[in-house]
Amino acid sequence: MTGPVLTAVDLRKGFGAGDRAMIALDGVSLQVGAGAVTGLIGPDGSGKTTFMRLAVGLLLPDAGRISCLGLDLSSQSGAVQGAVGYMPQRFGLYEDLSVRENLDLYADLQGLPLQERPERYAALLSMTGLGVVTGRLAGRLSGGMKQKLGLACTLLRPPRLLLLDEPTVGVDPLSRRELWRIVQGLVERERMSVLLSTAYLDEAERCADVILLHQGRVIGQGPPSSFSAPLRGRVFLVTGPTGQRRPLQARLSRQPGVRDALLQGDAVRVVTDSAEAPDCTPLGPSVSCAPAQPCFEDGFIDRLKPRTEQPADLQPLDRRRSAAPGATAAAIEVDHLSKRFGSFTAVDAVSFSVRAGEVFGLLGANGAGKTTTFRMLCGLLPPTSGRLSVAGVDLRRAPAAARARIGYMSQRFSLYAGLSVTQNLRFFGRAYGLGGRRLRQRIHWALGAFALADLADAESGTLSLGYRQRLAMASALLHAPDILFLDEPTSGVDPLARREFWGRINALAEGGITVLVTTHFMQEAEYCDRLAIMAAGALLAEGSPTQIREQVRAAPGAATGPVETLEDAFIALIQARPQTGTGDARPG
Incomplete structure (x- = not known):
């Protein structure tokens, strides 16, 4: 097709009735072009998933028209579903079946003739890199491999239009990059059209066109550059004394005329309301300011961030507790920590320390051992060997005393x-x-x-993901802990909620609370004071984000390309490590 592959005109869709009525889409009109990747972007509850379900005929609109590949979805949904591939957020793999058995099952469901399967399987397994694990149970695959298997199942019959609903959520940077390589290859080789929703704004910049939804309405559509261009002359990098970027960010965020202030490397990235640099005079003589090129995220935040939003203020936490006997300047100490499950070593002699009041990131590809390390630090798993102390308390000798001094926010928010x-x-x-x-x-x-006061009586299951995140964090801080453990706390959370969440983390760190966080999102890792990167249960690198980038640049042969971002450095470190062939199945 040379024209649009998907067209919506004044599309409306609501759910519920009476007091529970909710408008998901409110007069949406848009077009998705052929032979390119179009990004569908928007905060939590903006209507992205509802639109995708309407686009494949799983839902019917209340009003308006939607056509796909020239077919009217109201009367020809069956024909559309035969020509469109759809991979929802939680693709239904059968974890007790092998990779090959999952492919067989979905080939049966899609009616793929037996004689066509060997050639199609070979192409998909080669494209996704799953050819060496066809006999492995899907439940034993890493998060990234599960997503690639879901994509392979979706592509068994090559669709003309592929709809992907947040395919990279919870996936490590290396797997994210591989998924994008696959998607872009489909567009280039097969001229497939792709509509992809994502919570990561750096992915939006890879799209040919971006549709921005907010509160069920389209508030912008065009190439990524059309969102960033209006901010020329309004973006700056402010640099201060070493180790003072977090207080500098806090002061800048409260300055009149500053629209946004975000940690970026050793500097603070500032977006202003007008083409005028922030006033650095009251910030001290060693603070400097330089203009910077705007990016898509700057445009997104400028359009959607509430104008009346106040910086997070979580003080006072009322931490009525004396220092633990024998407490040192290190809030967390890990010395040759190991964890084995039978003959399998998940964590192998890892050592690092975290200073009090520091934000420390624990990073790694899926199956690197970071979650296992995290659970040992929280007292949820006993170590096999090694020493670890939290808030000056030896976790192996007094786990209850240590747990009383920490707050824990799990990956999937353990709310009722x-x-x-x-x-x-x-x-x-x-x-x-x-x-x-x-x-x-x-x-x-x-x-x-x-x-949360206005939602005090609301059932937590009815809250948006961003509000559930707030509630989970509030629950972890109720007892005013010294140390807060956050296990992938922003996975799947929209950019605005993620930004707000990190404002709260910064406020906690400024108040002296130590924060240890795991994340797959490398831009978040930039917000940390220091990082530890793990692979196959071992520690690969430790230091500030800038130090890690410099280490990779200086290591001979460590990187096959330029190391401009922390994601580049992370991937170079993972790829430089000798492969064992079992890391994709590691439990944590």
Whole structure:
């Protein structure tokens, strides 16, 4: 097709009735061009998934028209579904079946003739790199390999239009890059058209065209450059004394005329309301400011960030606790920590330390051992060998005392969906040993500090992902811990909620709380003071984001291309390590 492959005109869709009525799409009109990747971007609840389900005929619109590949979806949905590939956020792999058995099952469901399967399987397995694991159970694959298998199942019958709903959520940077290589190859070789929704704004810049949804409406469409171009002359990099970037960011974010302030390397990236540099005079003589080129994220934030938003203020935390006996300047100490599951070594003699009040990132590809390390530090898993202390307490000798000094926010937010916001807070407060007046005070603090007061009686299962994230973090902070553990806390969270979340982390760090965070998103890793990068259970590198980039640049033969970003450095480190052939199946 030379014209649009997907067209919507004044599309409307709602759910529920009465007090529970919700408008998901409110007069959406757009076109998706042929033979290119179009990005569908927007905050949580903007209508991206609803639009994709309408585009494949899984839902019917309340009003308006939608046509796909020249076919009207209201009357020809069956024909559309035969020509369109759709990979939802949680693609239904059967984890007790092997890679080959999953392919067989979906080939049966899609009616792929037996004689065509060997050639198609060979092409898909080669494209995804799954040819060496066809006999492995899907449940034993890493997150990235599961996504590639889901994509292969979607592509068994080559579609003319491929719809991908956040395919890279929870996937490590190397797997993300591989998924993009596959998608771009499909567009270039087969002239396939792709509509891809994503929570990562750096991915939006790779798209030929971007559609921006907000509150069920299209508020912009065009190439990524059309979103960033209006910000020329309004973006700056502000640099201050070494080790002072976080206080500098806090001061800049409160300065009149500053639209956004974000940590980037050793500097703070600032977007202003007008073409005028931020006032650096009151920030000290060693603070400098230089103009910078705007990017898509700058345009996204400028359009969608509330003008009245106030920087996060989580103080006072009221941390009424004396230092632990024998406490040192290091909030977390790990010395030759190992964990084995039978004959399998998940963590192999890892050592590092985290200073009090520091934001420390623990990074690694899927199966690197970081989650296993994380769980040992939280006292949820006993180590096989080695020494570890948290807040000056030896976790092997006094795990209960150590756990009382930490807060833990799990990867999938361990909230009780049927309980209200207040009931969840009360439950977790009691689990942390709070009661009576003290518990009531802390719940009152949490509802105010995390802007949850208006939702106090709402069931947590009905909240958006961003609000569930707020509630999970508030629950982890109820007992005013010294150290906060965050396990991939922003996976799948939209860019605005992610930005707000990191504002809260920065406020906690400024208040002296130590934060240890795992993440797959390299831009988030830039916000950390220091990082440790793991692979196959071992530590590959440790240092600030800038130091790690410099280490990779200086290492002979460590990188096959330019190392401009932390993601480049991460991938170079992973690829330079000798492959064992089993890392994709590691549990954590």
